[in-house]
Amino acid sequence: xxxxxxxxxxxxxxxxxxxxxxxxxxxxxxxxxxxxxxxxxxxxxxxxxxxxxxxxxxxxxxxxxxxxxxxxxxxxxxxxxxxxxxxxxxxxxxxxxxxxxxxxxxxxxxxxxxxx
Amino acid sequence: xxxxxxxxxxxxxxxxxxxxxxxxxxxxxxxxxxxxxxxxxxxxxxxxxxxxxxxxxxxxxxxxxxxxxxxxxxxxxxxxxxxxxxxxxxxxxxxxxxxxxxxxxxxxxxxxx
Numbered sequence: 001x002x003x004x005x006x007x008x009x010x011x012x013x014x015x016x017x018x019x020x021x022x023x024x025x026x027x028x029x030x031x032x033x034x035x036x037x038x039x040x041x042x043x044x045x046x047x048x049x050x051x052x053x054x055x056x057x058x059x060x061x062x063x064x065x066x067x068x069x070x071x072x073x074x075x076x077x078x079x080x081x082x083x084x085x086x087x088x089x090x091x092x093x094x095x096x097x098x099x100x101x102x103x104x105x106x107x108x109x110x111x112x113x114x115x116x
Numbered sequence: 117x118x119x120x121x122x123x124x125x126x127x128x129x130x131x132x133x134x135x136x137x138x139x140x141x142x143x144x145x146x147x148x149x150x151x152x153x154x155x156x157x158x159x160x161x162x163x164x165x166x167x168x169x170x171x172x173x174x175x176x177x178x179x180x181x182x183x184x185x186x187x188x189x190x191x192x193x194x195x196x197x198x199x200x201x202x203x204x205x206x207x208x209x210x211x212x213x214x215x216x217x218x219x220x221x222x223x224x225x226x227x228x229x
Binding site: 004009033035037043044045047050052091093095096103104106107108109 | 149156157159161164175206214217219
């Protein structure tokens with residue numbers, strides 16, 4: 001069975017600080033896909049990134065960066081110079097190549113609060 | 117291009133009532149799914165469909181039915197609502213399972229009293 005653990009339930013930082021959201025996953029599959037989604041206060045789910053299990057390159061997109069490490073089964077997300085608009089719940093999710101009855105397995109989410 | 121649409125946005129039901137949550141997508145996606153989001157639980161898969169005429173159960177299917185008569189529509193039916201079904205429901209679609217990005221609808225907030 002697949003599992004995603006986001007141990008940080010809530011993080012509060014002051015604007016302009018850097019913040020890292022942790023994600024640890026478990027799967028027996030050798031081919032799998034990891035995702036990060038953002039859920040702002042308005043409630044919709046916004047796709048941020050997808051990473052497959054064969055690509056361990058880190059990714060940077062503006063102030064966002066992702067660190068994928070298979071050795072520690074982690075896919076951490078860092079926001080540099082945080083802004084109030086980054087306040088949201090962030091979900092890490094996992095699926096294998098078949099999807100199936102597991103679909104996307106989500107972590108419980110990390111509520112990020114950026115204080116002005 | 118509306119993406120994934122869901123109706124209604126909010127609904128209050130009494131225990132034992134039935135209703136259908138509507139979901140439609142205009143991206144010609146084959147794969148559609150329903151998730152429920154409960155506080156502190158993340159999202160959990162209820163049912164999914166890999167194409168018109170094909171549906172299957174996810175992690176938490178009890179109390180829900182689905183059908184997929186067209187590529188565009190994937191309604192979720194609550195046959196006899198229970199307070200445990202109070203949740204936010206998200207419909208999603210994608211080109212397929214696995215690697216593909218899931219496009220989520222705006223959600224339906226359901227309260228069962």
